[in-house]
Amino acid sequence: MKIYICLLSLVFAPLSAQVTMSGKITDAGGPVPGANVVIPSLGLSTAANEEGIYTLGSIPAGNHEIVFSSVGYRTARRKISFTSAPLTVNIVLEEEDNSLEELVITGTMKEVSRTESPIPVEIVTSKLFKKNPTATLFEAVGMVNGVQPQLNCSVCNTGDIHINGMEGPYTMILIDGMPIVSALSTVYGLNGIPNSIVDRIEVVKGPASSLYGSEAMGGIINVVTKSPLKAPAISADVFTTSWGDLNMDAAVRLKAGPATGLLGVNYFIFKERHDHNRDNFTDVTLQDRVSIFNKWNFERKDNRMASIAGRYVYEDRWGGEMQWNKSFRGSDVVYGESIYTRRAELIGLYQLPLEEKIYTQYSYNWHDQNSWYGNTPYMATQQVAFVQGYWDKQFGEKHNFLLGAALRYTVYDDNTPGTANPDGTNNASVKRLPGIFIQDEWSITEKHKLLGGYRYDYDDDHGSVHSPRIAYKFSPNSNNTFRASFGTGFRVVNLFTEDHAALTGAREVVIEEELKPERSYNANLNYVLKIPTENFFLGLDITGFYSYFTNKIVGDFDTDPNKIIYDNLRGHAISQGVSLNTDLTFTFPLKILAGVTYMDVYQMEENETGSLERIVQLQAPKWSGNFVASYTLPHDVSIDLTGNFYGPMRLPILPNDFRPGYSPWFCIANLQLTKKFSYGLEFYGGVKNLFNFTPKDPIIRPFDPFDRNVDDPVNNPNGYTFDPSYNYASLQGRRIFLGIRYNLL
Numbered sequence: 001m002k003i004y005i006c007l008l009s010l011v012f013a014p015l016s017a018q019v020t021m022s023g024k025i026t027d028a029g030g031p032v033p034g035a036n037v038v039i040p041s042l043g044l045s046t047a048a049n050e051e052g053i054y055t056l057g058s059i060p061a062g063n064h065e066i067v068f069s070s071v072g073y074r075t076a077r078r079k080i081s082f083t084s085a086p087l088t089v090n091i092v093l094e095e096e097d098n099s100l101e102e103l104v105i106t107g108t109m110k111e112v113s114r115t116e117s118p119i120p121v122e123i124v125t126s127k128l129f130k131k132n133p134t135a136t137l138f139e140a141v142g143m144v145n146g147v148q149p150q151l152n153c154s155v156c157n158t159g160d161i162h163i164n165g166m167e168g169p170y171t172m173i174l175i176d177g178m179p180i181v182s183a184l185s186t187v188y189g190l191n192g193i194p195n196s197i198v199d200r201i202e203v204v205k206g207p208a209s210s211l212y213g214s215e216a217m218g219g220i221i222n223v224v225t226k227s228p229l230k231a232p233a234i235s236a237d238v239f240t241t242s243w244g245d246l247n248m249d250a251a252v253r254l255k256a257g258p259a260t261g262l263l264g265v266n267y268f269i270f271k272e273r274h275d276h277n278r279d280n281f282t283d284v285t286l287q288d289r290v291s292i293f294n295k296w297n298f299e300r301k302d303n304r305m306a307s308i309a310g311r312y313v314y315e316d317r318w319g320g321e322m323q324w325n326k327s328f329r330g331s332d333v334v335y336g337e338s339i340y341t342r343r344a345e346l347i348g349l350y351q352l353p354l355e356e357k358i359y360t361q362y363s364y365n366w367h368d369q370n371s372w373y374g375n376t377p378y379m380a381t382q383q384v385a386f387v388q389g390y391w392d393k394q395f396g397e398k399h400n401f402l403l404g405a406a407l408r409y410t411v412y413d414d415n416t417p418g419t420a421n422p423d424g425t426n427n428a429s430v431k432r433l434p435g436i437f438i439q440d441e442w443s444i445t446e447k448h449k450l451l452g453g454y455r456y457d458y459d460d461d462h463g464s465v466h467s468p469r470i471a472y473k474f475s476p477n478s479n480n481t482f483r484a485s486f487g488t489g490f491r492v493v494n495l496f497t498e499d500h501a502a503l504t505g506a507r508e509v510v511i512e513e514e515l516k517p518e519r520s521y522n523a524n525l526n527y528v529l530k531i532p533t534e535n536f537f538l539g540l541d542i543t544g545f546y547s548y549f550t551n552k553i554v555g556d557f558d559t560d561p562n563k564i565i566y567d568n569l570r571g572h573a574i575s576q577g578v579s580l581n582t583d584l585t586f587t588f589p590l591k592i593l594a595g596v597t598y599m600d601v602y603q604m605e606e607n608e609t610g611s612l613e614r615i616v617q618l619q620a621p622k623w624s625g626n627f628v629a630s631y632t633l634p635h636d637v638s639i640d641l642t643g644n645f646y647g648p649m650r651l652p653i654l655p656n657d658f659r660p661g662y663s664p665w666f667c668i669a670n671l672q673l674t675k676k677f678s679y680g681l682e683f684y685g686g687v688k689n690l691f692n693f694t695p696k697d698p699i700i701r702p703f704d705p706f707d708r709n710v711d712d713p714v715n716n717p718n719g720y721t722f723d724p725s726y727n728y729a730s731l732q733g734r735r736i737f738l739g740i741r742y743n744l745l
Helices: 002-016 137-143
Strands: 018-027 036-039 044-047 053-060 062-069 076-082 122-125 147-151 159-163 171-175 178-181 198-205 219-225 234-241 246-256 259-270 286-298 306-320 336-351 357-373 376-395 399-414 429-443 448-459 463-477 480-491 508-511 518-532 536-550 553-556 563-568 571-586 590-606 612-616 623-633 637-646 666-676 681-688 735-744
Touching: 018 076, 036 053, 044 053, 122 137, 137 147, 137 159, 137 198, 137 623, 159 171, 159 219, 178 357
Parallel strands: 171 219, 508 563
Antiparallel strands: 018 053, 036 044, 036 062, 062 076, 122 198, 147 159, 171 178, 198 219, 234 246, 234 735, 246 259, 259 286, 286 306, 306 336, 336 357, 357 376, 376 399, 399 429, 429 448, 448 463, 463 480, 480 518, 518 536, 536 571, 553 563, 571 590, 590 612, 590 623, 623 637, 637 666, 666 681, 681 735
16 A cells, blocks of 8 residues: 555656746836736746736746746746746846837937937838848838838839839938938939948938928938947848849948947849740849948047948949840840949038037038940939038927038039030039028927927029928827927929939930929828737827929820920829828737828829819829738747738820739738847748739830831831830749848847
8 A cells, every 4th residue: 555655646746846936027127017927838827016026836847938028028038947946036128129219310310219209200120121131221111111112114123212102302311310312322322231230220201301401302211320339249141042142241340449330241142034924034133232331430528429431332233135245235236224333422420529519410422323224325423512510409408409501512414414405515413502400399398399490491593492390299198199290391303313214215305394493391190009908019100191292393104105204293293191000019929010001192283275184193002001920939939921012003004005004902921930049140031922923014015125116017006115114013023032140249
């Protein structure tokens, strides 16, 4: 009998050894009430009380993984060995990097909390766009709802960035707050910026001309680079795809006396010719690009700021008939579009050694483009020098004041009618654009904030330009925020530098008359709602927008299939709509970001009878959206599903075109699996364009790119001409990608 009792005690002893675990969950500032404690393998869970204290009992002896989580914090995982003794486990949770308290600078030219900014600012962090790795930031900004990277040519794959349906010329692109990317470089501005040196991307929708001047009438994209003081000592990121493209990013932190630097290098190469739609044209341009970025921060007395950065980009890209090679460049034997780009940039910031906070910023960029579109040359150079100074002053506790002056000097020359005298001789464009700006952010009460701004610019051709704006923010509590703003924008004439549809060699550019500067009037209403619960956090961000444009410069693709006719709009244009962003974080390791935008973008133009006719904006879908779903598995493995969807958009078609005038609904989805290791190494891979969506018939008459046989009434009864501008998505189909990252802190 004693033997049986001993055997039974040996069998059931492990089952009777129930252990209790307790402790306190805190963050850097104190307890984290309501934090969850879960043992997934056992199905046991509990929640911390208001003091962050928890107790979890009935835990069998053995090794178990414990998961500690709370909304707004990084999930912590611990492997713990349980014996018969009670355990005390205290945990310090870290706040999420993409929490709502991020600092932003773009809306007001000052570093402020995102929730305190009277101007709504959307952010894509470097960690967020790594969930779908891309070779350029041009593609990465598509993760912002309402921002559409739009390819404009099926041959050379040039493109621009649309904000709320407005074309690339209405988007100002900044690097570290400086308008370094504009005009000729807009198409290539975000290509070749090494992802390894980017901290975040800030997006402001709607006119910001009162602070940033011309070209900011549709919105701003500010690429904020990493501070050398906070960057990893060494970082690298390399990935390739089954299509044969290879992207390599590397960065290293440097130290020289009182200066700390960051050196970043990007190299992208794609040499494989693909023609999956069998039109004898490359589906994607072949590219060979190198970019070098170097930034230095200097230690100064009283923590005054001083930094300087430079970037150089060289790119050789071509697309065209599959049998094209460089011996055919510029000829009419085999069609190809070949573009050589060289670009150099310099950016600097210096705070004057005074008691007052006075800053000077300066930039210079040189851009050279040597290109052939078939047998049509496009040779252009541009130099832009920019300098501004501003005084940042706090008056009492309620007024945050900004006063500044700026000067932009632009020299642009090309071989198109845009820089030609009436007699046909060349006439390089030289433009000076001085301006002054003033802004006051008035904290009326804790809940009410009012921002007023005004900018005055003087253009050589158009004279005085005034750009006021006003914004109001009301936060009745921490979970509700209302914002309203009104502003005006302007854009001086800068035509050929940004519209590469005019350079395909297939159409003649015609300017009807001397173009006038464009004006816009914009209003936005924004509401942010936070819904925290015990099981999830839901954030809602809804914005209604309305913009009214006068003197809008429009390109007429419809009147003559062989021409693009530019003129000021005889009437007005409107961009209006509403966007909704959602942020859903669960206590278990799932996070979902999703957004949808409805917009109506059109122009009202006088027709032959003198009445206004409604014309829908090209390549501006009424419906669009994006989504990111991330789930973290045990052992530092994560799954990310990302994507964009677009509704029908109007496309440029030829008379009697057999192709539909509107694109279909489509979705570009991507799936990624990532494995992280504790020593800074991670592997990732997945599938891009899961549904294998590609446009149909993007090029009309690809077999006759030089229009030699267009007058054949038998074989071409509709008089079609070669045209590659029917584009709304990339021709890259489904592909597998694999990559590796390394960060040494």
